[in-house]
Amino acid sequence: MTYVIVGSCVNDAVCTEVCPVDCIQPAPEAGEFATTEMLYIDPDVCIDCKACADACPINAIYPAEHLPDKWTAYREINAAFFRQRMRS
Amino acid sequence: MKGDDAGALRVAIVGSGPAALYTAAELVRVGGQDVQVNMIDRLPTIGGLVRAGVAPDHADRRQVIDVYEKLARSGGRFRFHGNVEVGRHVSHAELLAHHHAVIYAIGASGSRPLDVPGANLSGCHPSSEFVGWYNGHPDHADLPVSLDCERAVVIGNGNVALDVARILLKGDDALVSSDIAAHAREALATSRIREVCVLGRRGPAQAAFTHPELLELGDLEDLSVQVDPAELASVDWRSDDFASTLRKATLETYARSRGVPNARRLLLRFMVSPIEVLGRSRVEGLRLVRNRLVNTSEGRVTAVPGERSDVLQTGLVVHAIGYRGSPPQGLPFDAVSGVIPNRGGRMLDGPGGKPRAGQYVVGWIKRGPRGVIGSNKLCARETVRALMQDAAAGGLPVPVRGGESFSPLIHARQPDVVSYRGWKAVDRFERQRGQGVRPREKLTRVDDMLRVARSVA
Numbered sequence: 001m002t003y004v005i006v007g008s009c010v011n012d013a014v015c016t017e018v019c020p021v022d023c024i025q026p027a028p029e030a031g032e033f034a035t036t037e038m039l040y041i042d043p044d045v046c047i048d049c050k051a052c053a054d055a056c057p058i059n060a061i062y063p064a065e066h067l068p069d070k071w072t073a074y075r076e077i078n079a080a081f082f083r084q085r086m087r088s
Numbered sequence: 089m090k091g092d093d094a095g096a097l098r099v100a101i102v103g104s105g106p107a108a109l110y111t112a113a114e115l116v117r118v119g120g121q122d123v124q125v126n127m128i129d130r131l132p133t134i135g136g137l138v139r140a141g142v143a144p145d146h147a148d149r150r151q152v153i154d155v156y157e158k159l160a161r162s163g164g165r166f167r168f169h170g171n172v173e174v175g176r177h178v179s180h181a182e183l184l185a186h187h188h189a190v191i192y193a194i195g196a197s198g199s200r201p202l203d204v205p206g207a208n209l210s211g212c213h214p215s216s217e218f219v220g221w222y223n224g225h226p227d228h229a230d231l232p233v234s235l236d237c238e239r240a241v242v243i244g245n246g247n248v249a250l251d252v253a254r255i256l257l258k259g260d261d262a263l264v265s266s267d268i269a270a271h272a273r274e275a276l277a278t279s280r281i282r283e284v285c286v287l288g289r290r291g292p293a294q295a296a297f298t299h300p301e302l303l304e305l306g307d308l309e310d311l312s313v314q315v316d317p318a319e320l321a322s323v324d325w326r327s328d329d330f331a332s333t334l335r336k337a338t339l340e341t342y343a344r345s346r347g348v349p350n351a352r353r354l355l356l357r358f359m360v361s362p363i364e365v366l367g368r369s370r371v372e373g374l375r376l377v378r379n380r381l382v383n384t385s386e387g388r389v390t391a392v393p394g395e396r397s398d399v400l401q402t403g404l405v406v407h408a409i410g411y412r413g414s415p416p417q418g419l420p421f422d423a424v425s426g427v428i429p430n431r432g433g434r435m436l437d438g439p440g441g442k443p444r445a446g447q448y449v450v451g452w453i454k455r456g457p458r459g460v461i462g463s464n465k466l467c468a469r470e471t472v473r474a475l476m477q478d479a480a481a482g483g484l485p486v487p488v489r490g491g492e493s494f495s496p497l498i499h500a501r502q503p504d505v506v507s508y509r510g511w512k513a514v515d516r517f518e519r520q521r522g523q524g525v526r527p528r529e530k531l532t533r534v535d536d537m538l539r540v541a542r543s544v545a
Contacts, residue, residue: 007300008148011462028466037298037331057155058148070307077334084330 001064002043003053004078006071008060009038015052015061021045024052025081040081096124096165097479098491100187102174104129105136106152106461107451108193110468112160118476124165126187126494128178131226132170132506132514132537136195138461140225143251144268145258147527152461161508169498170506170541171534175417177501186494188484189446189475192428192435196413196452202243206365207407215248215408222255222276224269224532233272234370235279237403241374243362245288246296249408250305253284257311257352267527283353285400289361289391291381292339293325299334305354306338312347314355315339361393365405374400411457420444428453433471434478446485448475510541 005015005024016027016039023045026032041052043064053061062068064075099115101108104127115123133139135153142149160166174180183190199214206212211234213221220228240256242249255268260277268276288295292315305313320343325332342356359379366373376398379391413428415421422429422439428449429436435447450471451464459467478484498505506514514531517540521529531537 007304008146009300010149010152011460012152012465013462038300058151060148070304073303080334081330084333088328 001048002046002078003041003048003050003061004043004064004067004071004075005039005041005052006060006062006067006074007038008058010058010060011036011039012057013039014055014057015039018051018055020049020051021047023047025085040078042082043075043079044082096122096491097189098124098126098187098487098494099475100126100128100183100190101193102128102183102190103136103193103195103451104131104134104168104170105193105195105451106138106156107195107454107464107468108136108191109134109153109156109160110464111191111193111450111472112166113156114465114468114472115475116160116163116166118472119163121163121165123163124167124491125160125163126167126169127160128169128172128174128183130171130173132511132534132541134168134170134511136193137197140220140223141197141248142223142461143219143255144223144266145254145262146251147267149461150267150527166508167495168506168508168511169495170511171504171538172498172502178498180416180418182497184446184485184487186487186489186491186497187446188479188487189448191448191450191471191475192416192419192453193449193451194413194416194453196411196426196457198412198414199407200410200412202362202365202407202409204362204364206367206371209365209367209371210369211367211371211403212365212405212407215244215252215406216411218252218406219248222268222272224272224530226532226534226537229269229271229532233275234403235275235281238280239283239285239400239402240281240404240406241400241402242284242286242406242408244296244408244410245286245356245358246408246410247298247301248411249286249406250297250301252406252408253286253354254305254308256281256284257354258308259310262309265526267522267530269530269532271532281352281404283355285355285357285402287360287362287376288356288358289379290389291358292320292323292335292356293327293332294381294389295335295358299331299338302335302338306342310348310351312345312351312353313342314345314347314353315343316357317343319343319358359391361391362405362407363393363397366399371403371405372401374402374405376400411452413453413457416453425456427456430454433467433474445483446478504538506538506541509544513544514540 023042199216221231364375378396434443518528
């Protein structure tokens with residue numbers, strides 16, 4: 001299972017600081033951070049520890065199986081971000 | 089520097105929006121109890137554009153205020169002075185005299201002007217005023233908004249433009265549970281608007297909106313989002329970055345959809361610019377010109393007006409073509425870029441000039457109206473790092489007045505100053521007025537806020 005960042009993300013990025021496995025990208029240290037529309041969680045690396053969801057100041061992170069209806073598209077969007085990265 | 093106020097690093101922050109809050113939190117993170125923060129805002133409320141700019145149906149994002157307020161206060165030496173205007177109740181020189189450093193976090197809350205004939209007609213509003221109206225900003229609560237027409241036009245297609253379009257088209261039921269100002273909720277309940285045209289001067293690939301905002305439009309009930317397939321056919325998407333991939337797919341979905349019969353409509357139009365707002369005493373239409381795209385020698389894509397023009401009948405025009413900062417009294421200002429000249433947050437006496445000791449900037453007035461709420465975190469870190477380096481190097485002027493004399497000065501100049509407790513009283517009052525139906529029912533008049541704030545003074 002994995003956690004998922006949804007469309008209300010404001011790039012506060014505190015999640016990247018608390019994630020023990022660095023599965024949230026782009027991190028503020030990366031050049032890509034300045035232009036990214038939001039942050040994403042790599043479902044293949046996430047260990048389901050919930051630290052990011054607890055730290056997020058606006059509750060924009062949910063367990064994949066408990067995504068509110070209006071955000072269901074973001075499970076696929078989070079995963080797609082890392083797939084596209086692998087290709088490029 | 090531990091100990092009484094005399095030993096603390098005293099910092100004034102002007103403004104209380106996200107840049108100000110991130111900065112206060114960062115000062116406490118690096119300085120702990122050695123830093124004393126006096127936060128000053130023109131309004132009795134904390135939050136800046138997180139309170140008055142973020143759309144009411146995106147209120148989850150407002151929680152950022154609570155979190156950073158808490159962090160700012162965790163050092164135990166945070167004071168709020170609301171309803172106090174720098175330049176009116178207290179001067180910049182007085183702030184300097186009472187603090188080691190002064191940080192301007194005043195943002196960019198005005199709108200870039202719409203420079204076409206007729207832009208001053210009644211019924212044509214800058215987005216800063218229109219958004220302030222529905223968000224209950226005291227400066228704009230009385231904006232004369234008429235929703236007595238079938239079609240509204242939004243000029244610009246950034247996220248603010250999409251916010252405005254969404255709020256105009258969201259049904260009454262969907263707004264009831266939001267923290268939209270009561271006067272706007274009532275006006276929208278009897279709105280006759282059935283269609284909103286959102287106009288972008290360049291093509292879909294260059295549009296300013298982000299994908300989450302674009303995708304959200306498709307989820308609204310009883311709304312057809314329409315994109316002309318012909319406008320997508322010839323797009324040179326160029327970039328294969330992730331956001332462009334998502335944008336292309338979502339726009340193509342909208343272009344293919346047949347729409348909901350009898351639903352309200354949101355039209356995303358591209359490569360058009362307004363050239364004249366038409367009407368005698370108030371807005372009756374908007375004349376548009378079709379643009380074509382040209383690649384500049386610097387590799388940018390720019391819109392060039394063509395020959396063909398047409399007229400959209402409309403009674404309401406909102407232009408959302410960017411925010412703009414205004415020159416603060418007695419401070420340097422770069423009118424071209426709309427920011428206070430600075431190098432990494434250190435205020436300069438002019439563009440490319442010398443640093444002004446103990447004076448800093450952060451947020452939109454430092455880097456221009458770009459980025460999202462969280463962009464302020466790295467921005468605040470940079471400014472605070474500069475300030476702390478200057479402090480360590482002995483580069484901060486020693487304040488001539490003691491820290492204990494600042495609050496009495498403010499009280500003498502502005503008896504109606506609102507403390508942090510006062511703001512929290514307003515905050516609690518508004519949440520209670522929401523009665524569990526909505527996150528809060530905002531107070532939209534300073535007098536009403538003062539009455540509530542005084543109840544705990």
